[in-house]
Amino acid sequence: GLVPCRFLTFTAHLVIVISIFWSRENNVRASLPLQCTQEQYENQDTLSLPRLVVALSVTLGLFAVELAGFFSGVSMFNNTQSLISVAAHCSASICLSFFVSEHWQCSAYWYIMGFCSALPAAVEILLFISVFGLKK
């Protein structure tokens, strides 16, 4: 069925985001020397670590929005939203596993988040508005 598929990809994405959150220092430290010299090292470090924390927190907030929509039944049986969600979370899981294992730049995370977390959350908010506002 579509519902368990959506739930499992959502959970997989959530698990990877939490594990990145838990080990973010490793990722920041490892992705720096590819682009800069040693004295820029400390400079970038104090800048990109809080940025990554902000990005991860925004992702968790968007997760909460989508989880609320899913469990309250608003979008659980809406096939379009389910397909968008499955595709976005699946691609996000793959991209984030690459992010961790290949030590991508931290700026890449914003692109991943924009497409794969913001898109389902935005459609979710649209569905909330349409269910509670129009079809009341």
Place this chain on the structure above:
Amino acid sequence: SSTPLEILLFLNGWYYATYFLLEIFIFVYKGLLLPYPSANLALDLIMLFLYLGIEVTRIFFGSKGNLCQRKVPLSISLALTFPAAVMAAYYLLLQTYALRLEAILNTILLLFYAVELLLGILTLASFS
């Protein structure tokens, strides 16, 4: 019969299936990579299969009890939630080597159990 409880049990079944497969892979990975006294590895694997048995029984009884609105299967399921939670806590804390990934997976399972316990008690109260 409570729809949220049914949804949670359904999703829990699927989530547990993925969890079981992942744990098998993780144990293969850990067995190859980390220095294990072999008794501990055998214990962990046997506990995993016991956990599978408990979980399948629990979800089946919970689902049947909820849908047929009978108290006995539902209370069996609620009673089995406690050993299942103990197993999840074992894999979270007391295991020989607990990976970060396993910690997250087991925490999500414990969250499932907490909400199911709550909803199960409410549903049981509404049946009597």
